[in-house]
Amino acid sequence: MPNPSHRANTPGTMLQKAPTGITGLDEITSGGLPKGRPTLVCGSAGCGKTMFAMEFLVRGILEFGEPGIFIAFEETPEDLAKNVASLGFNLAELEEQGGLIVEYIHIDKNEITVSGAFDLEGLFLNLQACINSVGAKRIAIDTLEILFGGFEDQSLLRREIRRLFLWLKSRGLSAVITAERGDGTLTRQGLEEYVSDCVIMLDHRVNDQVSTRRLRVVKYRGSTHGTSEYPFLIDEGGISVLPISSVGLDHPASNERISTGIARLDAMMEGKGYFRGSSILVSGTAGSGKTSIANFFADAACRRGEKCLFMAFEESPAQIKRNMGSLGLDLEKWVSRGLLTFHASRPSIYGLEMHLVKIHKLVRDLKPEVIVIDPVSNLTGMGTVSDVNGMLVRLIDFLKSEGITAMFTSLTPGTQSSPEATEVGISSLIDTWLLVRDIESNGERNRGMFVIKSRGMPHSNQIREFVLTDKGLDLLDVYAGPQGLVTGSARLSVEAREKAAGKYFQAEIDNRKTQLERKRKSLEAKWALLQAEFAVEEEETTRFIARKTAEQDAFKEDAKVMAKYRKSDPIPAFAVNGHEEG
Amino acid sequence: MEYASTETPAAAGQNDDIFLLKLYVAGQTPRSVAAIENLNKICEVHLRGRYKLEVVDLARNPNQARTDKILAIPTLVRSLPTPIMRIIGDLSDEDQVLMGLNIRRL
Incomplete structure (x- = not known):
């Protein structure tokens, strides 16, 4: 189809993505599901297909402002509303605000008689009416098997599946179509995965009696994507997918x-x-x-x-x-x-x-x-x-x-x-x-x-x-x-022993100190005694010197008095001893 | 109970029952045209004078596909007599149409 408006998708321009808002999934798919193209979500019963489809729509409305329609072939709107209420989604409110349509289409093979050739143009008109009424950008169809299970003609079925995917694409809808997993194959018809731009497989496996939900992006046209199986969880906050690949060693290091x-x-x-x-x-x-x-x-x-x-x-x-x-x-x-x-x-x-x-x-x-x-x-x-x-x-x-x-x-x-x-x-x-x-x-x-x-x-x-x-x-x-x-009581006993040893040690020190003190005291006593003896001696000597000096003085005085009495010549000082006379 | 009511003297009631039929088509496709032709033929033969047929072109009014829950084109709906019956296809298989409408072959 050489359509000039498709020129935007020439090499160099990135494929546009519709973010799912599902924790972890946008990381694996580097941005979300292909925008304006159909994505097939396949898996066996109870693996979370409906939840996936619903979360894609609800988050589209709440987080990305894209209105959506949910075409339910399997569950009635009442059941659906109840089921997803456990994820914290309020469908009634979203429908009232005009962002969501949950369209339930009941199909029962037994109520329909087939006479001659037909196609599913009515379904497309139906979808178109829904899309027009809310200006839908996203659509979920749950599930393909119920829709086509209503019709026996296999060739018609394959033709109409192909037509449905192309039709959704031509309307520019980001679509999630859920499908049952085939026996040994990805899908029942073996056709759906080829007409989808993106195929996501959900799995619910039991290993060693422990069940794990896993998700794998099987194909994604025009985009890189993680190829591993990623475990995921459905709980009160919706689906969380865990990207296995580590973030890399670039986390900050705190000094705190x-x-x-x-x-x-x-x-x-x-x-x-x-x-x-x-x-x-x-x-x-x-x-x-x-x-x-x-x-x-x-x-x-x-x-x-x-x-x-x-x-x-x-x-x-x-x-x-x-x-x-x-x-x-x-x-x-x-x-x-x-x-x-x-x-x-x-x-x-x-x-x-x-x-x-x-x-x-x-x-x-x-x-x-x-x-x-x-x-x-x-x-x-x-x-x-x-x-x-x-x-x-x-x-x-x-x-x-x-x-x-x-x-x-x-x-x-x-x-x-x-x-x-x-x-x-x-x-x-x-x-x-x-x-x-x-x-x-x-x-x-x-x-x-x-x-x-x-x-x-x-x-x-x-x-x-x-x-x-x-x-x-x-x-x-x-x-x-x-x-x-x-350790333990042994430690306590060691502690006690050490304490006792410490006491003994202290006593010995004290003992030595006392001995030393005594010695000092006795030495000091001796010292005092000697000092006293010396003092006595010193005093005696001083007294002796004084007496002798006094005697000498007295003798000189006596000699003077005697000379005066004898009227003798003044005695030369040196003659006093009488050595010069003779 | 319903089973019993359909079993009530069919021959007697058959003439009194009015068949209310709606045929949904989408544009003037060969299949739609064939369906209209086939239905007209069957009605004229088997329901002469006791049917009302309305042909709805959903191409002109897509909303009606939604409100009337129409998936396949063409679809013939018998809303009266109850229960509601649906027949899809170009109605080329007359036996199937008669069976679907619960009409006895004359």
């Missing part, structure tokens, strides 16, 4: 630090705790206190006024709250304030991917700052090692890209020589890894904890004893002696 909720553990990491947006693994054997560590972390987040999502795969929220109450944590307070959200489910309730989709959804809805998955190891029973690793990579990538700090707890089986070995799969994705292990000695089992790694920060390399009390968690120094690590 957040408390672990345990003061001593913060201290082991520069006194600041974990990095915001990092992923933390707490691994350990059964009963080693992993859940408690996780809950203290959650509690710390709530104290800061942040939102925390707690995915409990092992215990019910009530049980967790009760158990944490015994450690002095009041979690109910945070739950009632809307800061803490528990989401408890059995891992086996659905497949691995569904858990991932569920977590995605909860994260998008709640926008938590902190998420706890307790325990992540329960999910590993759900698939092969590579499946689980793949899922965790995606999960961690996703949480990191959202800047959410995530804590995973993981149960390591038994007391192995190397408890790290079991975690190899995800350890490389983890930023901070705490290991809680049992230390068995002297007929006791105690808990030891250490930081195996913590990227981007210096952290203590010491093992701490980890104790649970009614006042909370605490970490204590572990005694390392000749017998190895000493």
Whole structure:
């Protein structure tokens, strides 16, 4: 058809897309379904075709302002309205506002007699009337099989299917046509997929008694698209498809630090705790206190006024709250304030991917700052090692890209020589890894904890004893002696012994001090005695000198007096001794 | 109960019943033209004087396809006598038309 108006679609111009608004699907199809062209959605019964078609229309109306019509051959408008009300869609309201028409066409082969040749021009006129009345840009036809099941003529059927697709295309409608899956083929007629510009297959499979919904874009003319099978979920918010491909390693890294909720553990990491947006693994054997560590972390987040999502795969929220109450944590307070959200489910309730989709959804809805998955190891029973690793990579990538700090707890089986070995799969994705292990000695089992790694920060390399009390968690120094690590009551006895030894030591010091003091005192006494003796001697000597001097003076005076009496010549000074006379 | 009413003396009632027929076509296609011709022939033979036929051209009034829930073209609808009967096709198979209209061959 050389139509000048179609020139726009020459190479170079991108194929226009009609966004579906379905979470995740627009990412896989890089923008949505082909605009103005028919898309076939095929799958077996109960795989979500009708929901898909309806969500495409409703989101088209609500989010993209494109009116739509829903041609129902299968369900009555009343049933449809009820069914999709569970997705939060109010069809009656949309119809009142004039954006939607739900047209139910009843077909019963038994009520119709065929006489001669016919075509389905009436259907096209019918559709045209609906399109005109709301100016529809989107249309959903549910399902092809019911429509053509009403007619036996196979050649007519094939001709009219082809005509229908071409007709929709010529009207420029973004159409979703649902069809049953054929036996071993994509569709019943083996024709629908060729006349559609895009084919999406929905699947509902059961593996190991666990069912998972999956979606695959089988073909998409003129566009790139993800080719994998993507798990999807239908819940109260509609369909969520999970793109498997990871976002890539370009998430931002925060320098902010957040408390672990345990003061001593913060201290082991520069006194600041974990990095915001990092992923933390707490691994350990059964009963080693992993859940408690996780809950203290959650509690710390709530104290800061942040939102925390707690995915409990092992215990019910009530049980967790009760158990944490015994450690002095009041979690109910945070739950009632809307800061803490528990989401408890059995891992086996659905497949691995569904858990991932569920977590995605909860994260998008709640926008938590902190998420706890307790325990992540329960999910590993759900698939092969590579499946689980793949899922965790995606999960961690996703949480990191959202800047959410995530804590995973993981149960390591038994007391192995190397408890790290079991975690190899995800350890490389983890930023901070705490290991809680049992230390068995002297007929006791105690808990030891250490930081195996913590990227981007210096952290203590010491093992701490980890104790649970009614006042909370605490970490204590572990005694390392000749017998190895000493914990529990052995630690207490060592402490007592050391205390006694300390006392003895102090006494000896005191003793020595006293001895020294005594010695000093005795020396001082001796010193005083000598000083006293000296003083006496000094005094005697002084007195002696004074007496002798006085005697000398007296003698000289006497000589003078005698000379005066004898009237003698003045005696020369030197003659006094009489040596010059003679 | 309905079964019983259709079984009531057909021969006696047959002359009293008025057949209200509507034939839906879309434009002057060969098939539509054939259907009109075929129906006229059958009615003249089997329902002379006791039928009312209306031909609706949906090409002129597409909305009626919606309100009257018409899918196939041509469609013949017998709205009276009840129950409502539908026959689709160009009505070339007379036996099928008579069966669809619940008319006994004369």
